[in-house]
Amino acid sequence: MHYIFYPALLILLFWGAHLCKKGEWNDEVLSYSHTKAFLGYCAILILFHHASQRTCAPWLIPTKIHHGLDAFVFIGYLCVAVFFFCSGYGVYTAHFKENFFDHFFMRRILPVLTPTIVMWLVFFVIEKVRKISVAKPIWLGTYDYIWYVPAMIYLYFLFYLSFKIIKKDWLSMTVMILGTVLHFLLCMFFGPGTWWFNTPFLFVLGIVAARHKEGIISLFKKAYPLWLILSFLITVCAFAFANYYSVVIHLLGGQYTDAGHAKAELIGQLISAATFVWFVLLVGMKIRIGNPILKFLGTFTLEFYLVHPLFIQMFSYAFVNDMAKPIFYIKNQFIYVMISIVLTIPIAYGLHLLTKRK
Numbered sequence: 001m002h003y004i005f006y007p008a009l010l011i012l013l014f015w016g017a018h019l020c021k022k023g024e025w026n027d028e029v030l031s032y033s034h035t036k037a038f039l040g041y042c043a044i045l046i047l048f049h050h051a052s053q054r055t056c057a058p059w060l061i062p063t064k065i066h067h068g069l070d071a072f073v074f075i076g077y078l079c080v081a082v083f084f085f086c087s088g089y090g091v092y093t094a095h096f097k098e099n100f101f102d103h104f105f106m107r108r109i110l111p112v113l114t115p116t117i118v119m120w121l122v123f124f125v126i127e128k129v130r131k132i133s134v135a136k137p138i139w140l141g142t143y144d145y146i147w148y149v150p151a152m153i154y155l156y157f158l159f160y161l162s163f164k165i166i167k168k169d170w171l172s173m174t175v176m177i178l179g180t181v182l183h184f185l186l187c188m189f190f191g192p193g194t195w196w197f198n199t200p201f202l203f204v205l206g207i208v209a210a211r212h213k214e215g216i217i218s219l220f221k222k223a224y225p226l227w228l229i230l231s232f233l234i235t236v237c238a239f240a241f242a243n244y245y246s247v248v249i250h251l252l253g254g255q256y257t258d259a260g261h262a263k264a265e266l267i268g269q270l271i272s273a274a275t276f277v278w279f280v281l282l283v284g285m286k287i288r289i290g291n292p293i294l295k296f297l298g299t300f301t302l303e304f305y306l307v308h309p310l311f312i313q314m315f316s317y318a319f320v321n322d323m324a325k326p327i328f329y330i331k332n333q334f335i336y337v338m339i340s341i342v343l344t345i346p347i348a349y350g351l352h353l354l355t356k357r358k
Contacts, residue, residue, distance in 0.1 A: 012294070014287075018287070028288060035089075036299070038289060038294070041294055042082050050308065051072070052070065061322060066333060080195075081277050084202035092159075111355070118351060151200050198269040220281075228279070238269075242268025245261045245264045299349075300348055307351060308348070315329065315339060
């Protein structure tokens with residue numbers, strides 16, 4: 001039954017979509033409504049990604065591996081890359097509005113921080129009640145999905161510094177870039193894995209896209225099929241190089257090493273994250289997506305991201321720590337994913353209504 005998810009996800013994406021005719025373009029490709037619809041779709045894909053990591057990821061205990069969702073195991077960072085890109089694009093586009101920086105913390109930081117604290121407390125309480133031992137900093141606890149939030153808050157503060165306090169445009173971009181590089185280096189040396197630093201740089205690329213939107217779109221319209229094919233091929237090759245390194249290096253006749261794998265993983269993920277966003281942008285120039293479900297999901301993507309790990313872990317073979325007892329283990333992948341979705345949507349939307357700034 002779980003294989004039905006693959007055609008269902010395609011239907012969800014393209015239901016209500018409009019394909020532009022030859023010579024016509026989707027001028028709303030980077031509009032608020034169009035990007036929100038696609039972000040709603042990315043939120044669903046991230047749930048499948050995390051579900052696959054608890055059912056069929058190659059690093060799991062062999063007896064706990066049940067194949068079926070394998071296509072989602074490594075796609076999470078690609079979806080997160082889209083989130084960072086759209087955030088950078090959106091905040092730069094909006095900052096020209098009068099009084100944009102007034103009450104910046106209340107309008108930008110607090111709506112991100114409040115639901116995060118709520119869900120962190122939920123995970124923290126479960127950890128303490130079930131006496132789960134986790135070798136992580138206390139602020140992180142069992143809720144290791146939280147990394148996205150401090151990264152987003154850091155980038156928002158960096159944006160405020162760059163474009164509110166600093167008045168020279170070239171200097172603003174310089175500070176923004178250097179600050180992002182600093183975040184990359186700190187996370188690379190002190191973070192637990194590449195997912196902490198392989199996508200936040202898309203925030204800066206989103207700013208660049210907003211600054212030069214007309215020129216970029218005009219360039220892509222020229223030789224459009226070539227750009228589309230090129231972005232797709234680079235994404236596929238870099239993705240394979242990063243996530244299936246042992247297979248690729250064997251096919252190329254090379255020798256596998258752990259050091260080579262680590263370098264390939266990082267380089268391949270950085271390239272594929274950027275080119276995937278590029279590919280999505282190109283597809284969006286010709287296909288305008290949007291339907292009631294994606295529109296609805298797009299209104300509370302942050303809360304969806306924050307809430308769904310609770311059920312992904314709650315119904316997994318163990319609650320975060322592989323040595324911990326499961327809360328309610330659901331072996332059937334179809335039921336596992338469906339229950340996680342059905343419970344996540346109303347609770348995430350309720351959290352959105354409860355914590356959003358009036």
